[in-house]
Amino acid sequence: MRRILNLNQPGIVFAKMIGLFIFVIPVFLYSAFLLLGLADILFVWALAAIKLSFAIGACLFVILLILVIVEQIQDYYIDTQYWKNREQKIRLADGNYECQYCGYRKIKEDDKICKICGRELK
Numbered sequence: 001m002r003r004i005l006n007l008n009q010p011g012i013v014f015a016k017m018i019g020l021f022i023f024v025i026p027v028f029l030y031s032a033f034l035l036l037g038l039a040d041i042l043f044v045w046a047l048a049a050i051k052l053s054f055a056i057g058a059c060l061f062v063i064l065l066i067l068v069i070v071e072q073i074q075d076y077y078i079d080t081q082y083w084k085n086r087e088q089k090i091r092l093a094d095g096n097y098e099c100q101y102c103g104y105r106k107i108k109e110d111d112k113i114c115k116i117c118g119r120e121l122k
Helices: 008-036 040-082
Strands: none
Touching: 008 040
C-alpha cells in the first residue's frame, strides 16, 4: 500500500466536530430561540440553522464512518501480510537481519535460528 490511513489524531478532531454540529450548535440556537421570544422571523431562521447544523454533522459522521471502514480493511491486509511473512528475516541497512518474532537485530545472513528466541527463520 502506498499510503497508510491512520485515524488516531484525525478521529478525535472528527468526533469533536460531529459533537459540535449535532449537539452544541443546535442546543445554543434552540436556547437562543427560547430566550429571544417567539418572533416568526427568528423561528424560521433558528429551525433552518438547526437543520443545517444536523445535516453537516451527519455528513461528517458518514465521512468518518467510511474512513474507519477503509482503515479497518487496510489494517486487515497489513496484518495478513505480516503473518504471511513472519518467519522471514528482515534485512537491515547495516547488513544484519532482524528477527520478526523477538526483534533481535544482529542475525547474520546464514543464520537459520534466532539466538535469542530460538525460532526458525527463512
